[in-house]
Amino acid sequence: MNEITQLSDWTEANWTWSQAVTRRDFLATSAAAGSLVLMASASEGIQKAEVVEKLGEFQPDFFVGIAPDGTVTVLVHRSEMGTGIRTALPRVVADELEADWARVKIEQAPGDKRLGDQNTDGSNSIRFFFDRMRIAGATARTMLERAAAKKWDVDASECYAENHRVKHQGSNRSLGFGQLVEEAAKLEIPAKEELTFKPRDEWKYIGKSVPLTDLDEILTGKAVYGIDARMENQLYAVVARPSVVGGVVKSFDATKTKQKPGVVDVVEIPKFEGAPVFQPLGGIAVLADSTWNAIQGRDALEIEWDLGENTSYNSEAYAEQLKKTVNKPGTVVREEGDVSGPLEHATKLIKADYYSPHLAHASMEPTCAVADVKTDASGKVTSCHVVSATQNPQAVQQAVGPAMGIDPAEVLADVTLLGSAFGRKSKPDYCVEAAILSRKMKRPVHVTWTREDDVQHDYYHTTTAMHFEASLDKDGKPDAWLQRAAYPSIGSTFNADTKEPVGFEMEMGFKDLPFQLKNLRVESGEAIAHTRIGWLRSVCHIPQNFGVSCFADELAHAAGRDPLEYLLELLGEDRHLDLKKAGLGNRGASADDYPFDIGRLKNVTRRAAEMAGWAKKQNLPKGRGVGIACARSFLGYTGHVVEVEVSKDGTVTIPNVWVSLDSGTIVSPNRVRAQLEGAANMGATQALYGEITFTDGVADQSNYDGYQMTTLADAPRNIHMDVVESDAAPSGVGETGVPSLAPALCNAIYAATGTRIRELPISKHDLSWS
Template identity: 35%
Template sequence: MKTVDLELANSSRRDFLQQTSAGAGALVLASFWGADANAQQSVSKPTAGAAFTPSALIKIDTDGSVTLISKQPEIGQGIKTSLPMVIAEELEVNWKDVKIVQGDLNPAYGSQFAGGSLSTPLNYDEFLKLGALARTMLIEAAAQSWKVAATECYAEKSKVFHKASKRQASYASLVSKAASLPVPDVKTVKLKDPAKYSLIGSRIGGVDNADIVTGKPLFGIDVKLPGMLYAVYEKCPAFGGKVVSANLEAIKALPGVRDAFIIEGTNNLNGLMPGVAIIAESTWASFSARKQLKVVWDEGKVVNESWDDFSAKAMAASKQTGAINLRKDGDVNAALASAAKTVEASYSYPFISHASIEPQNCTAWYKPEDGSLEMWVPTQNPAAGQAIVTNILKIPKEKITLHMTRSGGGFGRRLSADYVIEAAAIAMKVKAPVKLTWSREDDMRHDHYRAGGFHFLRGGVDAKGKLTAWHNHFLTFANRVTRDGKSILQPGSGASLSGDEFPGRWVENCLLEQTPMETGVPMGPWRAPGSNVFAWVFHSFIDELAHAANRDPLEFRLEILGDKDVMQGTGERGQPYNVNRMRNVLKMVAEKSGWGKRQFPRGQGQGIAFHFSHRGYIAEVAEVTVSKEGQLKVDRVVVVTDIGSQIVNMSGAENQVQGSVIDGISTLMFPELDIQRGRIVQGNFGEYGLLRMPDSPTKIDVHFLKSNFPVTGLGEPAFPPLAPAVCNAIFAATGKRVRQLPLSRNDLRWS
């Protein structure tokens, strides 16, 4: 397997991108992804020795080598490997002959982003068609050369065969002929029988693995250009503050410093934040100069906010009326009054950072001679970067070239483009290639955070132990924004409860309420937004009710789910919730974990949880040991996933599930951010804990339950059930219920 290194002046790479954008592929992609009409070009006539480019994502050279464009951002989810595998499967090529090129932002490619575990479901079917389209044209080329019917031929391992005569022709020998053929209607293309897949479902190592472990330049932070300068950008420690003055002349006089200036910015959470830029000849020089920077700030009104105040407000608001009613079925108060047993509990969790290993960075090069801007960005959403530059700096999008580099982690943070607009604004003043690099403190103190939250719950069960009442009053955080000329409170990403959230429609008497608390703290999507905390709250409280009813937690959950096949509109983001699929993964995880078949000694226990997240049905069982001194060890986690009819890359899929489990344990145990005087207190990993190797689970068992449903993604679904499964296991082991995150705030000692 070959990959293309990050070469910033790679003429062959640029030539390929230009060729494929201007060829037949733009027309093909337009029908698949709704590509920009301006990107659609007429099919160019083939020239002698020309490569075969049936789409903007595929090129086969006359030597038989196959180049595939990976159009989606690669942030560690493995999409740069798995999506080309889908094309290669239908194209019938040898994987060893394939090389992958990371695509730039290009309207010919259609949608390009990595978020919501959507890269696979939005592209899988169309990539199959792309591969089949190219294969069909190659078969047709061979058939015409042999003067036989195309139906008498088939393709396999980069060759076309004629069944009757046993003639064969390599793809390399067919390139020129195939390039001269008209592109057929994609509706006439016949796809392979999935039972005959040889690549999809196999184990393929990541195409960048060798380059990563040998330190080759793949990431945004690796970008180097001739004559490049290095920038840092100091923003107000308190959110929403702006610059009054700074010692710019003193900074400019420091060794290696080229310039220092104030950027007024828009002071908008989704715009360009005000700050002071320092431009130097090296990263070291810019970071060193920053230590001597003295800024007088107007800190604004957010300086009055603190986490302790929010906690007090939430407690007071939980006892008041006036909450937003999200769902009201039956009579919760009457059901609770008549319940055989009731449980009340409050759950809370803090703001946390994305804490990706590679801090935010962007290299930008503004060329005043033609008003163009070229950028190299580790991004999840390149179009957002282009749009914010156009909107604020007024550079037309056709004048912006955006190269996507590999990202050293994203988790939703790189869906935002604040670091992109900062680099672009600096580049316009510098008029030279300039790399903006955030420090770790920048990254942690100017993140777009996962919002904290407070849930006040009541539940009741009848004399038979059946759940009869559920009440959740959710105190969430919201930013004040202007929409359609009106000032409104907009809850943070993943910080708004849906009336369809489980166990909403499953409980006869259900009341779901939400009260927003205004904050100036910026919030954004964080891995499995909403689900990452809601699963912990819901399935921990369900566990409380199961134990109060003296019921087996698995049996209790299956009873709540009921036996209806599909409850339309009850899933997240409008996706239908298939009860049968969830019941199946629950039953399978019970079987694979040996649920209820062992007696655990005091200090050890099993916990179970499930969640529907990002179109994936996931159930998990955690087994833990808690010492008398309160030290937790996660011994084993068993995961069963249903993400549809195919696992594209078994190696990558297992990696995603294992990574979700480890990240889930880390997020459960350690990270939290304190807010004081409108700013984040923690600044680096010494103050912001993450999982270390000794705390990782001893064993993670991953099982995939294939179902006859569309293929979906796996970057997020396995994350949410981990925290409740572990916390429920802790209760089984110690009798102690975890209702506050992180786990480090809880005393797990027992005797």
């Protein structure tokens, strides 16, 4: 048996991060105590129903355990970065299990592909795991009920679980969960067909709010994030990376660095080969006895770089090129009818170009990881343990494994709390850096990215140019609509030959245009990446919904129509968009469970408008205005109305946001509201200020002084929320609140000032008036 899989090696590891409990620890301790440990997909039935059918292979998804003292432990395999998922998933299990929430313990899982998808990204956690968690809870409950039936020698149908006990219908007998564990553990795991599920009106926890699992630790400073993870005898490292992606170290002199207090060593990290993927950018690491001493040592390095061909990247010139690209025919990705005739012979032709710049994630906690890599005398890696703020511990395994010359499954990847992430922390280049350094130093190494590192070496949100054309008929409605987008693709991070947006990107608010049009053409254009492109909360919806929803507003004004009424007319009849005809992948979700329901999209649009008192806000004095937009994203639906005040000197404030959300079944109402608040702030921040530019391949911004964030003073002031009650399948929430905010804001600025924002950020425009 390989050393890394031995429990002894695990429990004796020299590390001090107190919150970590591994699956192996969990199994060992609770199994040793005679507990019922249920591995959900150990049940053949669950495999068939939940895994094999969907994923086509055996993939256990998670564990629930019950100790003899009745403590229910739920292993959470998704990462907590502020959405409340570490609370939400166990609530679903506990509800179906009839567990007392006060007796539910939550443990964080390490990366393990047998747990199923662990990439906490794409607003997928509830959608992917709601049913699986219910099945797991129902399975454990059924086994406890059967155990009680056996003890009492009655039929299992007479036994039912209620608040952590199993009761007998025909008598006053009852037994606590803990008392049933020994008997239950001897039973066969029931097939899914044998399970019964609580009807919706009997749910106790699903749909009810509860404080975050980690709230007390957060409020007392005890919560452990990646930057706080510690291993005994660890060194602190920072890395000097090439300022341009693809650059390499030609030579370096660390003499002065090594004279600095606390500096232990200086180590070169090689550059990635081929496409960047999740491998390090390369550079020179300084290892010291504290983060500060490492930073001081890094400042003293003398490095000669060969910065490579991406020094040609100047974002201003690149933007001009992108704008030219979208003004030429591109690759047709969706076509209905024929736009060419109507556009050519239009009596009223409206054209507009839109643009949005690169963005950085700038999560409050920068990327951080600590690694402990052990080697034998020959230098071969014998164990590798990484503790990090990661959205995807399986990606940590997959990136670190090959770098260490071991099987990814042998990398023990533990997960801390994440000090926000927004997509950055699903890309574990920083974990690979820590592992490389630990292997070299033969002791644990903690890598901290400074804010400057974070902003200058991100996997940036892409930069996008869009072109729109529509011909309006005599009623002011478009009889043809052409739109084209070009941007460096996320695909380029994985395949250097990628030259054009890839399918899932175009389907984020562009190819999936929801309007009912006789003639439509959607095209993409070529764009070569010169920096690492990544995904950021709501991804390509950020530019594409901005462009589409602002252009729709332009048409409304060109037609002399009310933007709300016009938008609803564009959306057309209540219907399900024909996904097949439009060539849409629907994020892998079935059209039966997750139809593209125009009725729901119109509903949230109307509800937001009603909440806002839209009609009464149409003739506000100059400098004040409201704008509207809607979006379907991550399978959920939003309508936003934003109210702005633009002062005479051009300062924009946002006194009110009204948002209606329909994301189907809701598990944690208060957290959903928190996500809507957060999304409104993030959408506003990015629209108002967000811009990363490049000069000679180097990002011009490096910290919050140059990359501005909202604060309490300029963030949207009042966020009025409406969450549609629905029993539809749960869709995304975390990202769903972002896409329609920015266009509603820009449409409001038009209403307030007459200035049409076609390029973000808003702060670049002079909005002063007299």
